[in-house]
Amino acid sequence: MYVLGRARQLPAWGFLAIEVRGRFARLIAERAEKYGLENVKVIHGDARRILPRLAPCDCLDRVSLHFPDPWWKKRHGKRAVLTPRTLEEVVRLLGPRGELFVQTDVFPRAVSILRILTDQPDIENSAADGGLLEKPVDDCPSNREQTCMQAGLPVFRMLFRKKNQ
Numbered sequence: 001m002y003v004l005g006r007a008r009q010l011p012a013w014g015f016l017a018i019e020v021r022g023r024f025a026r027l028i029a030e031r032a033e034k035y036g037l038e039n040v041k042v043i044h045g046d047a048r049r050i051l052p053r054l055a056p057c058d059c060l061d062r063v064s065l066h067f068p069d070p071w072w073k074k075r076h077g078k079r080a081v082l083t084p085r086t087l088e089e090v091v092r093l094l095g096p097r098g099e100l101f102v103q104t105d106v107f108p109r110a111v112s113i114l115r116i117l118t119d120q121p122d123i124e125n126s127a128a129d130g131g132l133l134e135k136p137v138d139d140c141p142s143n144r145e146q147t148c149m150q151a152g153l154p155v156f157r158m159l160f161r162k163k164n165q
């Protein structure tokens with residue numbers, strides 16, 4: 001699991017995982033405890049409802065969204081995690097030069113997410129051409145990312161930074 005791998009790599013960082021499915025939230029919390037990862041906290045809930053309740057502003061170095069939308073058909077659009085409203089909350093929580101990383105294997109979702117991110121005036125794309133990243137940003141692939149890479153499926157990655165204000 002990505003959050004556990006990163007928590008092990010970066011023991012001085014604190015990690016907050018938000019997971020809507022109770023079974024997965026419990027699994028992350030149980031494994032973090034089993035591995036002695038005291039720098040991991042887990043919230044069970046819908047990220048779209050949790051983020052507006054988090055404080056203080058400007059407190060996060062990075063927010064990562066890995067393959068957030070398992071329901072990606074058009075009729076499932078209302079379940080999309082990254083909406084302009086959610087993004088406002090993410091940007092509010094990011095510190096100066098804080099990063100937002102998003103990856104998905106669903107090309108139409110990548111296109112719509114890239115548009116939402118590009119339209120947000122307080123963040124800027126780290127990719128010089130304003131598009132997607134060519135490589136992963138760290139050496140800790142998420143479960144879905146590993147599956148995609150092993151199957152030779154494309155992964156669409158984006159990294160944005162909060163502008164200096």
Ligand SMILES: C[S@@+](CC[C@H](N)C(=O)[O-])C[C@H]1O[C@@H](n2cnc3c(N)ncnc32)[C@H](O)[C@@H]1O
Nearest residue numbers: 018019020021046047066067068070142143144
């Ligand atoms: C396709 S899985 C990817 C799992 C993992 N992030 C990875 O990359 O292997 C999508 C995950 O996002 C969670 N999820 C979807 N919508 C969510 C939301 N609104 N808030 C919190 N978690 C959500 C799902 O429960 C599921 O665990």
